[in-house]
Amino acid sequence: MKPLSDKSILIIGLGLIGGSIARGLKQANAKQRVLATDLDNSALSEAIQDGAIDAGGDLDDLCPEADIVIVALPPLAISSTLPKISAILKHDAIVTDVGSVKKHIVTTANELGSDFAERFVPGHPIAGSEQSGYSASRADLFEQRNVILTPQIDTRTEALAAINDLWRTLGANVLGMSLVKHDEVLAATSHLPHLLAFAIVDVLVKQEQSEDIFRYAAGGFADFSRLASSDAKMWSDIFVANADATERVLDAYIQNLLVFKNVVHDKDHA
Amino acid sequence: MKPLSDKSILIIGLGLIGGSIARGLKQANAKQRVLATDLDNSALSEAIQDGAIDAGGDLDDLCPEADIVIVALPPLAISSTLPKISAILKHDAIVTDVGSVKKHIVTTANELGSDFAERFVPGHPIAGSEQSGYSASRADLFEQRNVILTPQIDTRTEALAAINDLWRTLGANVLGMSLVKHDEVLAATSHLPHLLAFAIVDVLVKQEQSEDIFRYAAGGFADFSRLASSDAKMWSDIFVANADATERVLDAYIQNLLVFKNVVHDKDHA
Numbered sequence: 001m002k003p004l005s006d007k008s009i010l011i012i013g014l015g016l017i018g019g020s021i022a023r024g025l026k027q028a029n030a031k032q033r034v035l036a037t038d039l040d041n042s043a044l045s046e047a048i049q050d051g052a053i054d055a056g057g058d059l060d061d062l063c064p065e066a067d068i069v070i071v072a073l074p075p076l077a078i079s080s081t082l083p084k085i086s087a088i089l090k091h092d093a094i095v096t097d098v099g100s101v102k103k104h105i106v107t108t109a110n111e112l113g114s115d116f117a118e119r120f121v122p123g124h125p126i127a128g129s130e131q132s133g134y135s136a137s138r139a140d141l142f143e144q145r146n147v148i149l150t151p152q153i154d155t156r157t158e159a160l161a162a163i164n165d166l167w168r169t170l171g172a173n174v175l176g177m178s179l180v181k182h183d184e185v186l187a188a189t190s191h192l193p194h195l196l197a198f199a200i201v202d203v204l205v206k207q208e209q210s211e212d213i214f215r216y217a218a219g220g221f222a223d224f225s226r227l228a229s230s231d232a233k234m235w236s237d238i239f240v241a242n243a244d245a246t247e248r249v250l251d252a253y254i255q256n257l258l259v260f261k262n263v264v265h266d267k268d269h270a
Numbered sequence: 271m272k273p274l275s276d277k278s279i280l281i282i283g284l285g286l287i288g289g290s291i292a293r294g295l296k297q298a299n300a301k302q303r304v305l306a307t308d309l310d311n312s313a314l315s316e317a318i319q320d321g322a323i324d325a326g327g328d329l330d331d332l333c334p335e336a337d338i339v340i341v342a343l344p345p346l347a348i349s350s351t352l353p354k355i356s357a358i359l360k361h362d363a364i365v366t367d368v369g370s371v372k373k374h375i376v377t378t379a380n381e382l383g384s385d386f387a388e389r390f391v392p393g394h395p396i397a398g399s400e401q402s403g404y405s406a407s408r409a410d411l412f413e414q415r416n417v418i419l420t421p422q423i424d425t426r427t428e429a430l431a432a433i434n435d436l437w438r439t440l441g442a443n444v445l446g447m448s449l450v451k452h453d454e455v456l457a458a459t460s461h462l463p464h465l466l467a468f469a470i471v472d473v474l475v476k477q478e479q480s481e482d483i484f485r486y487a488a489g490g491f492a493d494f495s496r497l498a499s500s501d502a503k504m505w506s507d508i509f510v511a512n513a514d515a516t517e518r519v520l521d522a523y524i525q526n527l528l529v530f531k532n533v534v535h536d537k538d539h540a
Contacts, residue, residue: 181479188474188483189491195534196466196494199526203519204458209451213458221459223493224466240537247534249473254527256469261524264465264517267510 007032009166010066012059012081014038014047017098017125018072019137022052024170027139035062043134052137063088068162071097074234075241079108082120086112094159096121096166100128100186101241102150102179114154121163122150122179124186125172130230143171150179187245192253194235195246197227277302279436280336282329282351284308284317287368287395288342289407292322294440297409305332313404322407333358338432341367344504345511349378352390356382364429366391366436370398370456371511372420372449384424391433392420392449394456395442400500413441420449457515462523464505465516467497 009025011018014036022034036053038044044056055062063069069085071078078099085095095116099105102122109120127145129136147167151160167174177185201224204213213221239246279295281288284306292304306323308314314326325332333339339355341348348369355365365386369375372392379390397415399406417437421430437444447455471494474483483491509516 177482181482184477185479185482188477188479193470193491193494195530196470196527199530200463200466200523203523203526206522207454207458207519209455209458212447212451212455221463223497224463227493239534243534243537247531249477250527250531250534252473252476253470254524254531256473257466257520257524257527260465260469261517261520264509264513264520267513 007067008035008065009033009068009070010035010037010062011053011070011072012037012085013072013077014040014043014053014056014134014137015072016129016132016134016136016141017127018070019043019047019052019134020127020139020141021070021072021170022047023050023137023139024142025166026052028169035066037062038134040134046134059084060088064090066090067093068166069093069095070166071095071099073097073099074231074237075099075101075105076237079105082108082116083112086116089116092119094119094121094162096123096163098123098125099241100124100190100238102182104241106150106152106179110152117152118154118156119159121155121159122152123163123167124148124150124182125167126190127172128190128230130226132231132234140171142167145172147172147174148177148182149174150177150182152179183242184245184249187242188249191235191238191242191246192249194227194230195239195250196253197224197230198232198235200224201228277337278335279304279338279340280332281306281323281340281342282355283342283347284310284313284323284326284404284407285342286399286402286404286406286411287397288340289313289317289322289404290397290409290411291340291342291440292317293320293407293409294412295436296322298439305336307332308404310404316404329354330358334360336360337363338436339363339365340436341365341369343367343369344507345369345371345375346507349375352378352386353382356386359386362389364389364391364432366393366433368393368395369511370394370460370508372452374511376420376422376449380422387422388424388426389429391425391429392422393433393437394418394420394452395437396460397442398460398500400496402501402504410441412437415442417442417444418447418452419444420447420452422449453512454515454519457512458519461505461508461512461516462519464497464500465509465520466523467494467500468502468505470494471498 034053036056037059047053078097110117125147127141164174304323306326307329317323348367380387395417397411434444
């Protein structure tokens with residue numbers, strides 16, 4: 001296996017996560033060839049100017065020369081991109097992703113056959129923020145952050161080792177977890193909180209006093225509205241991709257709120 | 271009217287808010303005499319050592335010599351304290367409070383008679399945090415923060431001016447608002463978010479994966495758990511004191527969550 005520094009790394013999607021991977025790799029070791037594709041050509045040219053990538057272009061041109069392909073797109077776009085990659089990938093290349101929901105992505109990878117599935121390492125850096133896009137990316141985004149890998153029984157050891165190596169190079173702590181557990185834990189710690197934040201902003205704009213509500217927003221609300229300023233399209237993807245686990249924890253939450261409501265109603269101060 | 275710097279100011283309750291008022295006043299103008307009472311004697315002696323107050327002691331001893339009395343207690347404790355103050359107050363003293371719910375406090379003040387009510391200026395500095403106690407207090411806590419005053423028709427102009435002067439000395443922006451509007455806006459921007467945060471932590475500790483949930487807590491959840499680390503007793507007071515407005519906005523929120531739940535359930539991605 002070539003060491004990480006001799007590899008060609010292709011990043012599909014040069015947003016907050018993809019852009020930060022590129023910057024971080026370049027900061028850690030300038031010898032790697034870092035390639036990128038993005039629908040937004042200006043992100044590519046900006047990244048070339050920044051020295052974060054060596055070249056940008058089309059997937060069809062760049063994918064066949066990559067040793068490692070990192071799919072850094074929103075969850076639903078990841079599963080729709082895997083078949084394209086699988087068809088044009090170098091025979092010994094390794095593929096990973098950054099999706100915050102893993103089940104549907106792994107299902108897609110498995111449907112592409114064992115030759116692809118063995119070389120696919122499902123990953124999730126827990127390093128998102130309410131900011132998005134290449135302009136928000138930073139070389140140190142992953143430092144001291146957790147990256148969860150959810151390898152399958154047939155994932156090849158050297159593929160897992162290479163992706164582990166990649167994230168450690170970026171300063172992250174790498175953890176293994178089953179994909180079911182990953183999706184349940186993330187539903188509770190990330191997907192539900194974001195859904196609640198979107199819901200509260202939605203309620204408050206409809207209140208009679210909404211202008212004053214936003215003007216005098218106190219500490220409590222500021223945290224919610226910051227969360228709710230996250231990329232709505234991406235989060236809509238996430239809620240849908242992780243619908244079962246999200247619905248389960250949301251149900252438990254609504255039941256709990258009904259209890260709280262009764263306590264407030266009864267002014268039960270016990 | 272004596273200028274602020276010649277007055278004796280009594281702070282009842284030397285917690286985050288009361289302690290920060292004391293420190294801020296001393297930083298702004300060391301000539302004032304700042305007195306304090308607190309159930310916790312160690313907070314008083316710490317504040318004397320810090321130079322934040324000139325003397326600490328019992329309400330019965332200190333209240334009769336104060337020109338301005340600031341009741342810096344949790345909301346329900348404020349209304350139970352006003353009658354005691356009213357009975358021993360200097361005839362021309364001014365009283366204010368920092369309660370985050372105003373209706374029951376103003377009702378209590380009015381019940382004490384017009385002589386007291388005229389000199390009572392209901393106030394609310396929007397500067398709380400999840401920290402509490404004298405040890406968390408800071409001289410600059412109110413700088414650039416909003417303080418809402420909810421004066422009544424019979425509030426004396428000089429009383430309002432003195433309290434306005436007090437908060438401006440501490441660097442705050444002072445705003446006027448009706449008490450009904452205050453309680454509604456705060457229910458939406460502060461009381462509801464805190465209630466939601468307490469509810470989510472309550473739900474998550476009961477989940478099967480709760481250990482991992484708290485270990486891998488992502489960005490979204492961290493904001494909620496920080497809010498939920500706020501003083502539970504004080505917030506319980508607040509929810510009860512502002513039960514009507516809180517229940518109204520909580521109802522709207524639960525209805526909205528049910529809509530979101532259906533969207534997630536139907537994987538409706540429109």
